[in-house]
Amino acid sequence: MAQYARGSAVAVIRLRNPPVNALSRAVLQALEDGLKKADADPSVKAVMICGENGKFSAGADIRGFSAPKRLGGALGPIVSLIESSEKPVVAAIEGVALGGGLEVALGCHYRVAHVKARMGLPEVTLGLLPGAEGTQRLPRLIGVPAALDMITTGKHIPATEALKLGLVDEIVEENTIEAAIRLANKVIGQPLGPRRLSLKPVPKVPNMEAFLDEALAKVKRQARGCLAPELCFQAVRAATRSPFAEGVRRERELFQVLLSSGQAQALQYAFFAERAVRRWATPGGASWSSAAPQPVRRAAVIGLGTMGRGIVTSLVKANIPLVALEQDLENLNKGRKAVMLLLEREAMKMEGGAQVLDFHNPARLQFTVDFDLLRDVDLVIEAVFENMALKKEIFHKLSKICKPGALLCTNTSALNIDEIASATNRPQQVIGTHFFSPAHVMRLLEIIYGRHTSPTAIATAMQLATALKKVGVVVGNCFGFVGNRMMFPYVQQAVFLLEEGSRPDAVDQVLEDFGFKIGPFRMSDLAGLDVGWRSRKDQGLTGPSLPAGTPARQRHGQRYSPLPDLLCERGRFGQKTGKGWYLYEKAGGRTATPDPWLLNFLSQYRDTHGIRTRFIDQEEILERCLFSLINEGFAILAEGIASGPEHLDVIYINGYGWPKHRGGPMFYASTVGLPRVLAKLQKYSEAHPDVPGLQPSAFLKKLAAVGNPPLKEWMSYLSQQSSKL
Numbered sequence: 001m002a003q004y005a006r007g008s009a010v011a012v013i014r015l016r017n018p019p020v021n022a023l024s025r026a027v028l029q030a031l032e033d034g035l036k037k038a039d040a041d042p043s044v045k046a047v048m049i050c051g052e053n054g055k056f057s058a059g060a061d062i063r064g065f066s067a068p069k070r071l072g073g074a075l076g077p078i079v080s081l082i083e084s085s086e087k088p089v090v091a092a093i094e095g096v097a098l099g100g101g102l103e104v105a106l107g108c109h110y111r112v113a114h115v116k117a118r119m120g121l122p123e124v125t126l127g128l129l130p131g132a133e134g135t136q137r138l139p140r141l142i143g144v145p146a147a148l149d150m151i152t153t154g155k156h157i158p159a160t161e162a163l164k165l166g167l168v169d170e171i172v173e174e175n176t177i178e179a180a181i182r183l184a185n186k187v188i189g190q191p192l193g194p195r196r197l198s199l200k201p202v203p204k205v206p207n208m209e210a211f212l213d214e215a216l217a218k219v220k221r222q223a224r225g226c227l228a229p230e231l232c233f234q235a236v237r238a239a240t241r242s243p244f245a246e247g248v249r250r251e252r253e254l255f256q257v258l259l260s261s262g263q264a265q266a267l268q269y270a271f272f273a274e275r276a277v278r279r280w281a282t283p284g285g286a287s288w289s290s291a292a293p294q295p296v297r298r299a300a301v302i303g304l305g306t307m308g309r310g311i312v313t314s315l316v317k318a319n320i321p322l323v324a325l326e327q328d329l330e331n332l333n334k335g336r337k338a339v340m341l342l343l344e345r346e347a348m349k350m351e352g353g354a355q356v357l358d359f360h361n362p363a364r365l366q367f368t369v370d371f372d373l374l375r376d377v378d379l380v381i382e383a384v385f386e387n388m389a390l391k392k393e394i395f396h397k398l399s400k401i402c403k404p405g406a407l408l409c410t411n412t413s414a415l416n417i418d419e420i421a422s423a424t425n426r427p428q429q430v431i432g433t434h435f436f437s438p439a440h441v442m443r444l445l446e447i448i449y450g451r452h453t454s455p456t457a458i459a460t461a462m463q464l465a466t467a468l469k470k471v472g473v474v475v476g477n478c479f480g481f482v483g484n485r486m487m488f489p490y491v492q493q494a495v496f497l498l499e500e501g502s503r504p505d506a507v508d509q510v511l512e513d514f515g516f517k518i519g520p521f522r523m524s525d526l527a528g529l530d531v532g533w534r535s536r537k538d539q540g541l542t543g544p545s546l547p548a549g550t551p552a553r554q555r556h557g558q559r560y561s562p563l564p565d566l567l568c569e570r571g572r573f574g575q576k577t578g579k580g581w582y583l584y585e586k587a588g589g590r591t592a593t594p595d596p597w598l599l600n601f602l603s604q605y606r607d608t609h610g611i612r613t614r615f616i617d618q619e620e621i622l623e624r625c626l627f628s629l630i631n632e633g634f635a636i637l638a639e640g641i642a643s644g645p646e647h648l649d650v651i652y653i654n655g656y657g658w659p660k661h662r663g664g665p666m667f668y669a670s671t672v673g674l675p676r677v678l679a680k681l682q683k684y685s686e687a688h689p690d691v692p693g694l695q696p697s698a699f700l701k702k703l704a705a706v707g708n709p710p711l712k713e714w715m716s717y718l719s720q721q722s723s724k725l
């Protein structure tokens with residue numbers, strides 16, 4: 001709703017729809033009623049629009065876009081109504097003015113913002129464009145380059161930047177409402193024509209067409225198959241070519257195209273999924289609603305390899321004082337240097353620079369080789385080498401040294417949390433915090449509870465994720481947890497496809513065309529092939545512990561490809577050694593080119609093993625890789641390792657480069673249709689009966705059999721029918 005009140009000469013309209021004053025039908029109706037009331041009241045000389053609870057508005061009610069009676073075109077005409085008012089209208093922007101909220105403010109004749117307010121048109125991140133005339137007003141106010149940047153990226157800008165761009169007329173540190181009323185009183189009687197953005201020309205840019213061509217090329221490059229950025233661009237370009245009314249018509253057409261695209265649905269699903277996973281629960285009954293986190297006043301990180309350095313950087317950025325520990329001085333100095341470099345780079349990117357991060361202060365960041373300094377920390381994150389014996393040794397030491405309440409986290413990417421916890425005297429305080437590389441950049445934090453992990457420990461790890469500005473996703477304990485467990489069959493299929501006749505670049509291209517940031521082979525080269533090799537050796541799948549006489553392409557009766565092991569045996573670890581699945585310009589190089597040596601090697605390998613090379617089309621590549629990953633997802637859900645498909649999707653979008661406009665693997669499966677996913681898996685598993693990853697999971701079969709229910713209902717079938725699975 002919106003509340004109308006009349007003070008002296010200034011009427012106040014307050015948008016009210018907690019928690020973020022989203023513009024629902026009711027709010028829009030009340031806003032329109034308020035404007036008409038003010039217009040009709042001769043004692044009202046000006047109007048001020050603000051939002052309840054220190055927030056202007058987060059824009060259109062996103063849930064309304066999928067409601068049976070859509071929000072429709074109601075907002076644009078209301079913005080026009082504001083602008084055409086004969087009485088000056090001032091927006092008082094506190095908190096956020098986003099999307100439709102900012103479009104309302106653009107309809108106002110003046111804008112006053114609190115210094116801490118943020119503004120933006122983030123519709124593009126929801127697969128949409130600003131559909132209430134924002135693509136036409138913003139370029140007229142701040143110019144085409146700045147408007148294009150804001151609209152095609154969806155970024156939020158602080159009030160200080162908004163002032164520089166001319167987006168707001170004034171920023172205040174104290175009471176925004178009072179300042180806006182003061183301004184409203186001051187401008188009563190002044191001509192409004194120059195304040196109506198729809199009447200202004202779009203400021204000229206020298207060589208506009210060349211500028212637009214370049215901007216379009218950049219937008220396309222960054223979109224990776226997502227439609228919205230390009231349509232946002234087209235709407236802004238319309239502002240440069242057509243009068244206001246025509247531009248608005250074009251904006252509406254383009255909005256309609258996006259609204260009915262599957263991509264908008266996927267992105268809006270992803271928005272709510274990210275928020276849904278904050279409300280974590282475990283099968284044992286622990287949940288976000290009852291568990292309270294412990295404060296983390298001081299933390300420690302053990303191990304300053306690639307992961308440890310990123311984690312330290314992340315903690316410093318979150319302003320958490322910490323101790324960084326290495327096993328010896330040589331590694332400590334190497335680690336310290338690398339961390340300092342990362343922090344300096346991060347400081348450059350931040351407003352306020354190094355002073356804000358304060359990483360030169362030993363009270364906030366201390367480097368040591370002395371375990372004793374971990375005595376009084378509240379939380380430790382172990383980030384050493386992926387080796388169970390080493391991790392157990394460290395956790396045993398920690399449980400002796402750390403104070404009783406300290407939370408002990410392990411940054412393992414696959415190992416058993418319970419086994420690590422068994423080395424301590426406090427398994428209830430042991431938890432997995434799986435960061436993704438680079439840890440100071442990637443948003444995902446996979447949080448793994450073990451059999452004994454306490455609800456307080458889970459709540460504390462979730463609170464840590466928020467403090468680090470990451471998305472925490474709580475999952476159960478199994479080999480590879482959720483993300484890597486689903487990744488194994490995907491990568492396995494990619495390698496099998498090579499055995500059968502494909503090439504690394506062909507497989508990568510198909511998955512990159514689908515929208516992945518990088519395909520599986522480029523990804524393996526980046527991560528380092530030696531990581532998986534070590535793990536396979538530990539599992540006895542390859543290396544000296546492999547029993548003599550084991551068939552080269554079989555393990556435990558299942559198909560196995562020794563190709564990655566063979567590459568490692570030849571020192572091909574990926575980017576770090578300059579060669580892996582691809583060739584690089586040098587060790588540590590980043591430009592992957594297909595390697596004739598590898599193609600020859602593959603062909604010899606096929607000859608050795610009597611494999612008939614066949615042409616594999618794009619459809620088979622895509623389906624075998626994606627459907628095997630999705631199939632594992634269904635198995636994970638059936639085992640209760642994750643409490644819903646949203647968890648898997650949030651993990652894949654934020655940790656594995658899954659294209660967000662496809663909503664995550666489980667959402668994607670729901671759009672393909674579960675019966676189709678099932679039929680394809682059945683077809684491929686018949687062709688490859690020795691590959692368990694292709695055998696459809698019982699849960700997928702169940703859901704397909706009950707008529708392909710919507711994703712929201714999947715878990716209810718599990719609880720009703722689990723005994724029959």
Ligand SMILES: CCCCCCCCCCCCC[C@H](O)CC(=O)SCCNC(=O)CCNC(=O)[C@H](O)C(C)(C)COP(=O)(O)OP(=O)(O)OC[C@H]1O[C@@H](n2cnc3c(N)ncnc32)[C@H](O)[C@@H]1OP(=O)(O)O
Nearest residue numbers: 022058059060061062072073075099100122130131132275
């Ligand atoms: C019939 C067809 C006709 C076609 C004709 C064409 C013309 C159509 C004209 C249409 C008009 C278009 C108008 C406009 O251009 C479109 C929009 O405005 S889209 C919305 C744009 N806004 C956003 O993207 C902002 C989204 N929100 C955020 O970024 C953040 O929530 C926040 C505001 C920065 C706050 O962050 P936090 O403090 O961290 O809080 P949360 O994120 O947890 O949010 C709290 C709570 O609020 C819910 N929520 C947030 N924003 C919205 C919203 N816009 N609508 C609905 N709900 C919202 C959020 O989900 C949380 O709730 P929970 O999920 O936890 O229950």
